[in-house]
Amino acid sequence: QEIRGRLARYSSPAVLDRIVGTEYEPGRMAADEADVTVLFADLCGFTAMAETLEPGETVRILNQVFERLTEAIFEFEGTLDKYRGDGLMAFFGAPLRMPDHAERAVRAALRMQELLAELNSYARGRELHMRVGINSGAVVVGDIGSPERKDYTVIGDVVNIASRLETSVALPGEVVVGEETWRRVAHAFEGEPLEPARLKGKRQPVQSYRVLGARGAGGR
Numbered sequence: 001q002e003i004r005g006r007l008a009r010y011s012s013p014a015v016l017d018r019i020v021g022t023e024y025e026p027g028r029m030a031a032d033e034a035d036v037t038v039l040f041a042d043l044c045g046f047t048a049m050a051e052t053l054e055p056g057e058t059v060r061i062l063n064q065v066f067e068r069l070t071e072a073i074f075e076f077e078g079t080l081d082k083y084r085g086d087g088l089m090a091f092f093g094a095p096l097r098m099p100d101h102a103e104r105a106v107r108a109a110l111r112m113q114e115l116l117a118e119l120n121s122y123a124r125g126r127e128l129h130m131r132v133g134i135n136s137g138a139v140v141v142g143d144i145g146s147p148e149r150k151d152y153t154v155i156g157d158v159v160n161i162a163s164r165l166e167t168s169v170a171l172p173g174e175v176v177v178g179e180e181t182w183r184r185v186a187h188a189f190e191g192e193p194l195e196p197a198r199l200k201g202k203r204q205p206v207q208s209y210r211v212l213g214a215r216g217a218g219g220r
Helices: 002-007 013-020 046-050 055-075 101-120 157-169 181-187
Strands: 032-043 079-084 087-092 129-145 148-156 176-179 189-193 208-214
Touching: 002 013, 032 055, 032 101, 032 148, 032 157, 046 055, 055 079, 055 087, 055 101, 079 148, 087 101, 101 129, 101 176, 101 181, 101 208, 129 157, 129 181, 148 157, 157 176, 176 181, 181 208
Parallel strands: 129 176
Antiparallel strands: 032 087, 032 129, 079 087, 129 148, 176 208, 189 208
């Protein structure tokens, strides 16, 4: 019950059932190193749109969008880390270990773009677009914070690069992944290399790739 209560805000009910259905491990949520894929998404133009709307309408639209985007994350068994203003952060590969977490993250991102396009078809001229940045590798994951307030989250350079790819490289409507993520998913997706980018906090330029879609028919 304690584990379910702590993770209910981050994971889908199906994932929760799998977590609590395994043998209990003391310290399951203690911070430890793990291999994961981190996803950052941000809505483009929402701030400008919000200036023309009543506060209640702004909240209604944002909640509607976040509901659909979160569906995509949970569909591929990702963990919702947090909502960030008009964006969100998620990761794949913890607390449930999954060997294909990079592929799941990219599929979730493409699905998120599809769902946003569906919402735009009913938007009556108030269309929103989204940038997505994804990166894979070793992070510290677990309960992090003060004794009074802890969040189940990930920290590390992999997280910082994913965030920078979203803010500094991806254009509206694009999914951009780091080099390690691309190495793991190139067999499953069409993509193209981008010019190495100098990201804040990194001495060397960072190679990234624009994901164009899934290989083969059906896409999923």
